[in-house]
Amino acid sequence: PSGGEAAMGPVRLERVVFALNGRRHEMAGGDVHPSTTLLEFIRTRTPFTGTKLGCGEGGCGACVVLIATYNPTKDEVTEFSASSCLTLLYNINLCSVITTEGLGNTKDGFHSIQKRMSGFHASQCGFCTPGMCMSIFTSLANADKSKKPQPQKGFSKLTVSEAEKAFSGNMCRCTGYRPIVDACKSFASDVDLEDLGLNVFWKKGDKHADVSKLPDYTLGGGVCTFPDFLKSEIKSSLHHLNDDSDVTVSREGWYHPKSIEQYYDLLNSGLFSDCTVKVVVANTSSGVKGYKDQDLYNKYIDIGDIPELSAICKKDGGIEIGAATPISKTIEILEQEAGSKSSPNGSVVFRKLAEHMSKVATPFVRNTASIGGNIILAQKYPFPSDIVTILLGAASTVRLQVYSETLEVTLEEFLEQPPSDPSTLLLSIFIPHWASDSQKESKVIFETYRAAPRPLGNAVSYINSAMLGHVSQKSCGDLVLSNLHMAFGAYGTEHAIRATKVEQHLNGEVLTPSVVLDAVRLLRETIVPMEGTSHAEYRISVAVAFLFSFLSPFAKGIKGPGKTASIGYASSSDTDDPCNLPLSSRRDTVSSDDHKPVGEPIKKYAVELQASGEAVYVDDIPAPKNCLYGEFIYSTQPLAYVKNIKFKPSLASEKVLTVVSAKDIPSGGQNIGSSFMFGDEPLFGSPVAEYAGQALGVVIAETQRYANLAGKQVVVEYDTKDLKPPILTVEQAVQNNSYFEVPPGKYPKQVGDFSKGMAEADHKILSTEVKLASQYYFYMETQTALAIPDEDNTIVVYSSSQYPELAQSVIARCLGIPFSNVRVITRRVGGGFGGKAFRSYTIGV
Amino acid sequence: PSGGEAAMGPVRLERVVFALNGRRHEMAGGDVHPSTTLLEFIRTRTPFTGTKLGCGEGGCGACVVLIATYNPTKDEVTEFSASSCLTLLYNINLCSVITTEGLGNTKDGFHSIQKRMSGFHASQCGFCTPGMCMSIFTSLANADKSKKPQPQKGFSKLTVSEAEKAFSGNMCRCTGYRPIVDACKSFASDVDLEDLGLNVFWKKGDKHADVSKLPDYTLGGGVCTFPDFLKSEIKSSLHHLNDDSDVTVSREGWYHPKSIEQYYDLLNSGLFSDCTVKVVVANTSSGVKGYKDQDLYNKYIDIGDIPELSAICKKDGGIEIGAATPISKTIEILEQEAGSKSSPNGSVVFRKLAEHMSKVATPFVRNTASIGGNIILAQKYPFPSDIVTILLGAASTVRLQVYSETLEVTLEEFLEQPPSDPSTLLLSIFIPHWASDSQKESKVIFETYRAAPRPLGNAVSYINSAMLGHVSQKSCGDLVLSNLHMAFGAYGTEHAIRATKVEQHLNGEVLTPSVVLDAVRLLRETIVPMEGTSHAEYRISVAVAFLFSFLSPFAKGIKGPGKTASIGYASSSDTDDPCNLPLSSRRDTVSSDDHKPVGEPIKKYAVELQASGEAVYVDDIPAPKNCLYGEFIYSTQPLAYVKNIKFKPSLASEKVLTVVSAKDIPSGGQNIGSSFMFGDEPLFGSPVAEYAGQALGVVIAETQRYANLAGKQVVVEYDTKDLKPPILTVEQAVQNNSYFEVPPGKYPKQVGDFSKGMAEADHKILSTEVKLASQYYFYMETQTALAIPDEDNTIVVYSSSQYPELAQSVIARCLGIPFSNVRVITRRVGGGFGGKAFRSYTIGV
Ligand SMILES: Cc1cc2nc3c(=O)[nH]c(=O)nc-3n(C[C@H](O)[C@H](O)[C@H](O)COP(=O)(O)OP(=O)(O)OC[C@H]3O[C@@H](n4cnc5c(N)ncnc54)[C@H](O)[C@@H]3O)c2cc1C
Ligand SMILES: Cc1cc2nc3c(=O)[nH]c(=O)nc-3n(C[C@H](O)[C@H](O)[C@H](O)COP(=O)(O)OP(=O)(O)OC[C@H]3O[C@@H](n4cnc5c(N)ncnc54)[C@H](O)[C@@H]3O)c2cc1C
Ligand code: FES
Ligand code: FES
Ligand code: FES
Ligand code: FES
Numbered sequence A, B: 001p002s003g004g005e006a007a008m009g010p011v012r013l014e015r016v017v018f019a020l021n022g023r024r025h026e027m028a029g030g031d032v033h034p035s036t037t038l039l040e041f042i043r044t045r046t047p048f049t050g051t052k053l054g055c056g057e058g059g060c061g062a063c064v065v066l067i068a069t070y071n072p073t074k075d076e077v078t079e080f081s082a083s084s085c086l087t088l089l090y091n092i093n094l095c096s097v098i099t100t101e102g103l104g105n106t107k108d109g110f111h112s113i114q115k116r117m118s119g120f121h122a123s124q125c126g127f128c129t130p131g132m133c134m135s136i137f138t139s140l141a142n143a144d145k146s147k148k149p150q151p152q153k154g155f156s157k158l159t160v161s162e163a164e165k166a167f168s169g170n171m172c173r174c175t176g177y178r179p180i181v182d183a184c185k186s187f188a189s190d191v192d193l194e195d196l197g198l199n200v201f202w203k204k205g206d207k208h209a210d211v212s213k214l215p216d217y218t219l220g221g222g223v224c225t226f227p228d229f230l231k232s233e234i235k236s237s238l239h240h241l242n243d244d245s246d247v248t249v250s251r252e253g254w255y256h257p258k259s260i261e262q263y264y265d266l267l268n269s270g271l272f273s274d275c276t277v278k279v280v281v282a283n284t285s286s287g288v289k290g291y292k293d294q295d296l297y298n299k300y301i302d303i304g305d306i307p308e309l310s311a312i313c314k315k316d317g318g319i320e321i322g323a324a325t326p327i328s329k330t331i332e333i334l335e336q337e338a339g340s341k342s343s344p345n346g347s348v349v350f351r352k353l354a355e356h357m358s359k360v361a362t363p364f365v366r367n368t369a370s371i372g373g374n375i376i377l378a379q380k381y382p383f384p385s386d387i388v389t390i391l392l393g394a395a396s397t398v399r400l401q402v403y404s405e406t407l408e409v410t411l412e413e414f415l416e417q418p419p420s421d422p423s424t425l426l427l428s429i430f431i432p433h434w435a436s437d438s439q440k441e442s443k444v445i446f447e448t449y450r451a452a453p454r455p456l457g458n459a460v461s462y463i464n465s466a467m468l469g470h471v472s473q474k475s476c477g478d479l480v481l482s483n484l485h486m487a488f489g490a491y492g493t494e495h496a497i498r499a500t501k502v503e504q505h506l507n508g509e510v511l512t513p514s515v516v517l518d519a520v521r522l523l524r525e526t527i528v529p530m531e532g533t534s535h536a537e538y539r540i541s542v543a544v545a546f547l548f549s550f551l552s553p554f555a556k557g558i559k560g561p562g563k564t565a566s567i568g569y570a571s572s573s574d575t576d577d578p579c580n581l582p583l584s585s586r587r588d589t590v591s592s593d594d595h596k597p598v599g600e601p602i603k604k605y606a607v608e609l610q611a612s613g614e615a616v617y618v619d620d621i622p623a624p625k626n627c628l629y630g631e632f633i634y635s636t637q638p639l640a641y642v643k644n645i646k647f648k649p650s651l652a653s654e655k656v657l658t659v660v661s662a663k664d665i666p667s668g669g670q671n672i673g674s675s676f677m678f679g680d681e682p683l684f685g686s687p688v689a690e691y692a693g694q695a696l697g698v699v700i701a702e703t704q705r706y707a708n709l710a711g712k713q714v715v716v717e718y719d720t721k722d723l724k725p726p727i728l729t730v731e732q733a734v735q736n737n738s739y740f741e742v743p744p745g746k747y748p749k750q751v752g753d754f755s756k757g758m759a760e761a762d763h764k765i766l767s768t769e770v771k772l773a774s775q776y777y778f779y780m781e782t783q784t785a786l787a788i789p790d791e792d793n794t795i796v797v798y799s800s801s802q803y804p805e806l807a808q809s810v811i812a813r814c815l816g817i818p819f820s821n822v823r824v825i826t827r828r829v830g831g832g833f834g835g836k837a838f839r840s841y842t843i844g845v
Helices: A038-045 A112-119 A129-145 A160-165 A178-185 A228-237 A260-268 A327-339 A347-357 A371-380 A386-393 A411-416 A500-506 A513-526 A536-554 A607-611 A704-711 A730-735 A754-760 A804-815 A838-844 B038-045 B112-119 B129-145 B160-165 B178-185 B228-237 B260-268 B327-339 B347-357 B371-380 B386-393 B411-416 B500-506 B513-526 B536-554 B607-611 B704-711 B730-735 B754-760 B804-815 B838-844
Strands: A015-020 A023-028 A064-071 A076-083 A096-098 A253-255 A277-280 A299-302 A312-314 A318-322 A397-402 A405-410 A424-432 A442-451 A463-473 A479-489 A629-634 A640-647 A658-661 A674-676 A679-681 A695-701 A714-719 A785-790 A794-799 A822-825 B015-020 B023-028 B064-071 B076-083 B096-098 B253-255 B277-280 B299-302 B312-314 B318-322 B397-402 B405-410 B424-432 B442-451 B463-473 B479-489 B629-634 B640-647 B658-661 B674-676 B679-681 B695-701 B714-719 B785-790 B794-799 B822-825
Touching: A015 A228, A064 A129, A064 A228, A076 A129, A112 A129, A112 A178, A112 A607, A129 A160, A129 A178, A129 A607, A160 A178, A318 A327, A327 A347, A327 A371, A347 A386, A347 A424, A347 A442, A347 A463, A371 A386, A371 A411, A371 A424, A386 A411, A386 A442, A386 A463, A386 A479, A397 A411, A405 A411, A442 A536, A463 A536, A479 A500, A479 A536, A500 A513, A513 A536, A629 A704, A640 A695, A674 A804, A674 A838, A695 A704, A785 A838, A794 A804, A794 A838, A804 A822, A804 A838, B015 B228, B064 B129, B064 B228, B076 B129, B112 B129, B112 B178, B112 B607, B129 B160, B129 B178, B129 B607, B160 B178, B318 B327, B327 B347, B327 B371, B347 B386, B347 B424, B347 B442, B347 B463, B371 B386, B371 B411, B371 B424, B386 B411, B386 B442, B386 B463, B386 B479, B397 B411, B405 B411, B442 B536, B463 B536, B479 B500, B479 B536, B500 B513, B513 B536, B629 B704, B640 B695, B674 B804, B674 B838, B695 B704, B785 B838, B794 B804, B794 B838, B804 B822, B804 B838
Parallel strands: A015 A096, A253 A299, A277 A299, A794 A822, B015 B096, B253 B299, B277 B299, B794 B822
Antiparallel strands: A015 A023, A064 A076, A064 A096, A312 A318, A318 A424, A397 A405, A397 A424, A442 A463, A463 A479, A629 A695, A640 A714, A658 A695, A674 A679, A785 A794, B015 B023, B064 B076, B064 B096, B312 B318, B318 B424, B397 B405, B397 B424, B442 B463, B463 B479, B629 B695, B640 B714, B658 B695, B674 B679, B785 B794
16 A cells, blocks of 8 residues: 555666576565665575675675676676675665675586685685685776786786785685785786795795696686676666656655655655665665664665766866765776876876775775765764865865755865755765966875774774875975865864864965974864864874874975884875785795605695585574574673663664563573683673673564664663672772682692792892783674574574583573583584684573 | 455455464464465464374374364353364464464473373374374363263363264374373273273283373363463454455455455455455365365455354254354254254254264364355265265255345255356255154154265265155055155265155155165166266165165065174264274283383383474474475376476466476486385486376475475376387286396295195195285375585485485485485484385485
8 A cells, every 4th residue: 555645756666686696586675675785685585605794894895795787888797896784685776796606616616716715725714715705806807807918828917916905805814814815816917926825736835836737717707797688688678767657655665766856756755754764875884883774774765876976077177076976986087087188287186085095995895885975974973084084185075955956065164064964965076176387386285194003994094184285486495385275084073174274374384393383283273082082192193293294395494204104004105006015025935845744735625615605604504484583782881780671662673572681591590601710601691780791681583684773772771779889990809809719720820939030130020010901802703603492392503612512511501401402513613713612602592 | 556446344354363372473464375274374484393284185183283262252262173284374363273282392391191192102103193182182171161070080071982082083003093092081081091001100900090190180171272362352352343444455365254245245346256266164175185276376255254154043944054154063053953842853863964974074174164165065066075965865955145146945956056156155054854743653764874984984985875754654554655855975976966766766655675676776777976986886886785774674574784884884873882983992911020121111202292293303394494395296197208397377386486307407416216126216207207106397386385286287298109008007017028127135935845735735726816906105294305405515304214324325316426415314204104215215305
């Protein structure tokens, strides 16, 4: 039944058609919730399990797939990698998706990437491997499409330096990356095979490393990424795409307005007034920490199909980029523009913008994430955007639509406006040309900076900056700067800002030490992190360093800093030279036959299966029908009674089937979730949550995503009455005489005569304190368990556990059943590193 | 979107609400297809697996559940057993269903029925046990509700003779029933416990058999069969039930008109013109061989809610029974009527009708199957109905509705009409009183007969009959019959008929030998089985025996036959004495301690789990999501090329996902489905179907029922060109020199000196021929396998196999993979008897 609204054009997508590994899939509205991600679809609705769920936020690469689109007019296929964990299924209408199973598998034979991953020992736990393969494959396929010269037979057009970046967004916890880089480099046209590390194809030190020993590679990758049937379907539907058939607007759905007008018609229909609607382009913002979906959405408006948002217009004064343009595409456009005649000497701005953008997020996020989405995110929230900062530094303007009105304002002005709501559409971004003025003898200078934990991107900045100006020489020979635009962002601010006072202060001044010092002082007054920002002082000092670094070439009487080390922070100019990358260091191993067969290269068993995604991890085990999924509810209080657990009224809360908590522990069972040498650990904090982060219960829902989202709707009522203050530090623990009982055998034994040694020592320790911070367990496969009840009160638990035998005892004790009634099966562990020992039991229980 | 039809009252059931083992379930239209059976729902949508699928046609009892209904006006709960395999889910709206898990289970403790089944060794393979428990439970619950006197503590009001019939519809292949009868009798108020067979509660021969040694039984059964929440829901919905809210008529659905008018409105709506609609009361006809569903239905019209169809009217001349009245209810009414004052001496007709009806089908079918459904079935098809024959014998009339017209015709006339279609509603059946006329000194005589493979019902008759008349004494003392109604049916006829010529011939005649002989001759002319009817001559001779049996008490100069043996055929009067049942024979075992511990009563392991349905058989293993189901396509030709396999256009055919056939056998694999000492047997007849019944392929669908129905839509094109005629007999095989190769070790060895022996013998065999008919494998659990592909080209097959090791090799050879890649797991076998040996491989493959 219709919602009663006026019918409009074909705004609602009633079905999504796509190819997955060459097979056609068609999903109609009722089959799949509009919030379903591509990853979820692949993992739960198809037999393919190679595409893994790691972080679920675009940050690890475990879920990378290749997406190919087809342009029927140009008869052209475009291939790019994408994080399937963020990509919504409805967003891939008419696309072709390839997973690692589509590259190769047991039945069709493995792909050379998969075989080389195996031969170069590039897969240990194997959980990252399928994503690695997909990133590498996409790089090879795209390199081979380029106009570069034909490589030697068996090689790709990819270069060694490209190979080193091919999977820059993919994380691996086990291998240390070196062998993966080797596997990838083995395809590079300019590789020296003998430089590559240990492998099973030849013996290290052999002077016979030779491409013929490697699993065969054919140029292009040898995989049909876009099936013909889908091409035909696209061609034949070309005529229908603009049919004005009536579509009813209903409770759930995916809407894709094809014009600005349709967009506002939808908004005005009254169906989108509640908070259950989400406006998206690529939906990657749902992966950004702090801005992830907090609730389930029922309706999506996909604005990526509005033509104005995808247009690229080269104008006289600059270039206008549609807001829905992906960051990768933007980089390409900027690079082209930088190299083109139309911006002969203003190229530095475009080039450096492009370079900086290449460090934003990961390749597979940049390939879909829109530049406009980034800007809107930064406009609405205190999101530490790089893009906004550098565009601000480049004096960009934006074009907005608000209902029937079109506005053009500077980015600076836009940022100052109140947080925008769906009534504001960002149409495009205009980046002006900055030409050097040969008459005035002024030269454009532009630098961008970011300080982040990793040099190649995939980490949000602590602070970033872009500085633009003209430099010219006074008649006295002194250099002066003018026209300055100095932007800083991400340092703990509502949004990026211009350091106007600093700009004004420096404009036209000779950069003497005192002028620079005053600039630094003014900057320090400008860069004021919001309360609660971590490492505030560090961020400010980095801002000063950026400023100094920008000014020093033009300063008078100041010795400039050398190139900054690439780890701490990087200016975009630092990466010009790829050899700069720490990855390029290498180690030589000389092997000998002395202890044969020790030293023989032996392939780890079943790596090809890991690479092709056929290896079965816990979450890959076919779940029984009606399987339920859980999400822990964690305490946010350190020591408090848990009075009750409720849910906010919301779509996600409606998905809650039940909450399992301490009261559900069967009679005869114990509240135990783990056990180790310091004793047992409760499964749930009950009646008192003992520490923030302790599990209080488990939300149960029909899908993992529903459970996760429902978990965010939890409201726990705490009460600290009659409770002492929590013990939060070791000092407080000592003071309160609160110790773990250390088993006698584990007491540290004194070794040697301490007093004697100290008495005799040249340098004595009179007093000291050693503090060890906590250590976060990290492994690519998240904690997972699958429990299947079996007859006679027994249970089979598939657990990714480093100690299945202890898991068994904890589960049995919690359930109050004999140990023999619990069967714990561990097949593969997708990375453990200690975290899959004691910490895995809780999940199994 | 609506089908565009006019809105009508609340005709469409949008949701079905019921309780299953005390838990509320609500299914809305989209959740469950209207053709879903209760069994399918329980087995695939709930964790309960105790309710088994045996025959799927109401004939075995494996699927028996208790259904309870609630009458809010009388505040009364009615409990009855029903075959969940025939009951449609939408038909149990507002009912409560109890499965064996609801009686007792590991967690809540087992029910005494389950414990006694165990203690009396009444469960072997266990597949029939849950259904047995449910039939027994329903009998106990109903007996305990009766007005019979309070039994001794620990016993039920059930009597021994009732106990022997308590599970009369349930089949067991393993136990021979004796121990089940013992378990059931152990509850009977009038049992002599020492009479019961071997058990673990006391030692046979002990004189201490004593109820206190038995697992405790509380009067009524101790299970809440109707939860309070559902009572409240029913009470509070009373007012809403007749709301005239608009309901749209759509493509799929369950319609339940509440009046005759609504029924015809529906028919006229145009939506029910195709063959995808089914009119039902209890849907049990879908279990009747020859009249089962051949296709999937999308729409059901449930006429059970039309008040006229459920009315019971005692009229002056007889009793009118609504057509939707269940057979069990009809029996009750007839019994009441027979015992009541209103039909003082006509009671014989009602009593014998009731007795005969108690042999129709099984208790759990009779409890829902309507009397009208039976009549319609017999009117439309050559269905061997008992009910029609006996009602015809009782000179019944029927009331029909055809659109706005109501007609009253004799049953005889109705049967003569062309097969009725949905425009004819059978409203009610009128059975007249047959009073003896004291003035005329005439006495009513009525007998009914059926010849069937089993005396207690659950087998369709070879022939049945009912004969009614008045007997009176002529002044000369001779007896004469008048007013005769002689009905015969089920002998291979379009429908039951009156033997009018015989009636006319006998009316008023003294039954001299020649009169009777002529009657027999006339009967032989009347009883003419249709061409192709099996055992035609036998059926005719039984008809004669029935006639003779009816006439002989009144014949002159003929010595009547004794009471007929109960096995061959039974007249309804034969079962008056329950001791008549063969079941009541018993054997005494005297045990001794001489070989202790040999002879100690030992309980079979886990019988309680079998009884409570927790024991896991292959089909009970939680199927993985997206599991697909298959149905074999069998050849209908003995020796013919299979040209192609197609499907009729139909709803069921739309459910076909694919057909797997010989061409899908992987390269490297063989077309092998079984292997035994005579060699390998192909999986599929390809390219030639070698015998009728050989598998040609497997239809794959999303549910087992879809696959089964799709299998009925198959049209195979055969071609016998260039093929010799098939070999169909052993003689033809000998003639064609077509032998199995018998392995040398298996050749029969000659024992003794045959010629010498024969020469010396008193009686010599000069020539003889021994023919052995084929033997049908029979086990309660059907052939089932569940295959789950695993990594590295391996597969796990759960098979109900007597030889898992051979299953493994056959599967591996067919798939062309190493034996070690196949893991066959046999957990339980629900009856094997040889059929789960070689014959189980095919299913596993
Ligand atoms: C792993 C990861 C790492 C990242 N690292 C960085 C980083 O280092 N630096 C950085 O700057 N960014 C980073 N990002 C952020 C990333 O750039 C943004 O998520 C992305 O650009 C958003 O684009 P989108 O098309 O996916 O937007 P969506 O998620 O589809 O939309 C985001 C929001 O913007 C609105 N919106 C989008 N387009 C318009 C428009 N044209 N008009 C009006 N409203 C609109 C949407 O309604 C929504 O509210 C990272 C993201 C991820 C997932
Ligand atoms: C295992 C088994 C054994 C059986 N053994 C016997 C036996 O020994 N002897 C015997 O006589 N029968 C036997 N039967 C048949 C049984 O009696 C019938 O299946 C049953 O009575 C049909 O009733 P129903 O309510 O289930 O009809 P349904 O299956 O619901 O309907 C049957 C047909 O009748 C139509 N229909 C039903 N009621 C009406 C009505 N009032 N007006 C118009 N059309 C109507 C329906 O549209 C449908 O076409 C057996 C059945 C089973 C399953
Ligand atoms: S799971 Fe998608 S990037 Fe980590
Ligand atoms: S092999 Fe890369 S995370 Fe384990
Ligand atoms: S399965 Fe229902 S009676 Fe056999
Ligand atoms: S125990 Fe009854 S069929 Fe096996």
